[in-house]
Amino acid sequence: xxxxxxxxxxxxxxxxxxxxxxxxxxxxxxxxxxxxxxxxxxxxxxxxxxxxxxxxxxxxxxxxxxxxxxxxxxxxxxxxxxxxxxxxxxxxxxxxxxxxxxxxxxxxxxxxxxxxxxxxxxxxxxxxxxxxxxxxxxxxxxxxxxxxxxxxxxxxxxxxxxxxxxxxxxxxxxxxxxxxxxxxxxxxxxxxxxxxxxxxxxxxxxxxxxxxxxxxxxxxxxxxxxxxxxxxxxxxxxxxxxxxxxxxxxxxxxxxxxxxxxxxxxxxxxxxxxxxxxxxxxxxxxxxxxxxxxxxxxxxxxxxxxxxxxxxxxxxx
Amino acid sequence: xxxxxxxxxxxxxxxxxxxxxxxxxxxxxxxxxxxxxxxxxxxxxxxxxxxxxxxxxxxxxxxxxxxxxxxxxxxxxxxxxxxxxxxxxxxxxxxxxxxxxxxxxxxxxxxxxxxxxxxxxxxxxxxxxxxxxxxxxxxxxxxxxxxxxxxxxxxxxxxxxxxxxxxxx
Numbered sequence: 001x002x003x004x005x006x007x008x009x010x011x012x013x014x015x016x017x018x019x020x021x022x023x024x025x026x027x028x029x030x031x032x033x034x035x036x037x038x039x040x041x042x043x044x045x046x047x048x049x050x051x052x053x054x055x056x057x058x059x060x061x062x063x064x065x066x067x068x069x070x071x072x073x074x075x076x077x078x079x080x081x082x083x084x085x086x087x088x089x090x091x092x093x094x095x096x097x098x099x100x101x102x103x104x105x106x107x108x109x110x111x112x113x114x115x116x117x118x119x120x121x122x123x124x125x126x127x128x129x130x131x132x133x134x135x136x137x138x139x140x141x142x143x144x145x146x147x148x149x150x151x152x153x154x155x156x157x158x159x160x161x162x163x164x165x166x167x168x169x170x171x172x173x174x175x176x177x178x179x180x181x182x183x184x185x186x187x188x189x190x191x192x193x194x195x196x197x198x199x200x201x202x203x204x205x206x207x208x209x210x211x212x213x214x215x216x217x218x219x220x221x222x223x224x225x226x227x228x229x230x231x232x233x234x235x236x237x238x239x240x241x242x243x244x245x246x247x248x249x250x251x252x253x254x255x256x257x258x259x260x261x262x263x264x265x266x267x268x269x270x271x272x273x274x275x276x277x278x279x280x281x282x283x284x285x286x287x288x289x290x291x292x293x294x295x296x297x298x299x300x301x302x303x304x305x306x307x308x309x310x311x312x313x314x315x316x317x
Numbered sequence: 318x319x320x321x322x323x324x325x326x327x328x329x330x331x332x333x334x335x336x337x338x339x340x341x342x343x344x345x346x347x348x349x350x351x352x353x354x355x356x357x358x359x360x361x362x363x364x365x366x367x368x369x370x371x372x373x374x375x376x377x378x379x380x381x382x383x384x385x386x387x388x389x390x391x392x393x394x395x396x397x398x399x400x401x402x403x404x405x406x407x408x409x410x411x412x413x414x415x416x417x418x419x420x421x422x423x424x425x426x427x428x429x430x431x432x433x434x435x436x437x438x439x440x441x442x443x444x445x446x447x448x449x450x451x452x453x454x455x456x457x458x459x460x461x462x463x464x465x466x467x468x469x470x471x472x473x474x475x476x477x478x479x480x481x482x483x484x485x486x
Contacts, residue, residue, distance in 0.1 A: 001337045003335075003336070003337065004336055004337070005336065006319060006336040006380075006382055008385075028380075028383070030379075031378060031379055031380065031383065032360055032375070032378045032379075035339070035378050035379065035380065036359050036360060036378060039358065039359065048336070048380075050382075050383055052383060076372075076433075076438060079438075079439065080436075080437070080438045080439060085439065085446040085447065086446075086447065089446060092439065092446055093441075093446075096439060096440055096441040096443075097441050099463075100363065100462055100463025100464075101373060101426070101429075101430065101433065101440075101460050101461075101462075101463055102360075102363060102366055102373050102374050102375045102426065102463045103360060103375065103378075103463065105372040105373060105374050106374050106375070106378070106379065234462075235458075235459075235462075236441065236458070236459050236462035237462040237463055
């Protein structure tokens, strides 16, 4: 690990001011992803701003009847919250499908959104990677790409976003609240939060330098059967090959978001109109324009079949 | 170097550490509590699992300086050879290990798992999110998935935890 200086921020304003003042600074909360990357020197911040003391760790009901989830709420606490378990089952299920008990005890809501890809070429500093070293090339294209993206890819990058939680947040129309370096607050719909790789895969979100996530808000509950189904190589503690997060209403309408297939949680609202016609019709629209590699072409039928299983489960009760 | 105060197994320690020192290295290299093991050092194996302020975490993926004033329980704090914790005794009785390297992490994790179930924290294996989770083999396997045992003592580990849970109930 490269040397770095360290400070504890006591308020969001203090944290963003410190980030603005100090070149090469990063915020640290749970640290479960950042420290892993720092040990490999994939991340080498000159300064860490510890935001764990910012008191952003509560879940409050909003005036609209939704929830405002503090940025520092740990994955364990969010998944276990009685309101989330009752009204946002999809979110609880997605969180519980991710990582391990130890990691969920540390990992935060904001940090989960900001997780970096687990592409093995991003992690292997001997290999080219446009995300790690812009302009160096992409070793995943033409390499081992079984885990990689099939949608929204570019010539520069075929990495996936690894989060389960973000898939649920996308289906639930979450909004990311931030405070910027100049002190201004803004609200970013989750659909606009993560970027596709394009020709700058090192930029993964629309956050500006020094911008801090303070909360994630959920609109009032939408009901329905909420199912998160994750297909992976092990029964537990593995990243998704494909995951489907769905909210299916009694009349057959609903919402569907996918994980494990793109650089961001994948949702195509127009595809949801096809729900009454079944999984194939929805999958055809969701997967339109897919560009799989030879090694991950299996993800296309896997999405359709996983969605089929989810729809059957939703109908079953 | 930044200074910090840590309470480890009930004893207070003042440390002056490089910012890069993980909690795991602080325990092993500075406090010489070598019961906590370094396996992968990347949060994948669980050998470094300790209990911080009542919660199990990977000591390798957190910086010591982030835990000013925290209370840490390591395997040395759970029991001693002459007075083992019930979970340690159950691991011995059920042969819940072979080489033993992952065992301190397994035991710390297992103790915390039973607390988590008691606190009603659900898991991926919980069929009904509205119900209180129960101590079943499926629940234990899922909840212990962050602790890898290269010797493959998993079924005996589940037996050991199940016995302790039964005793507690």
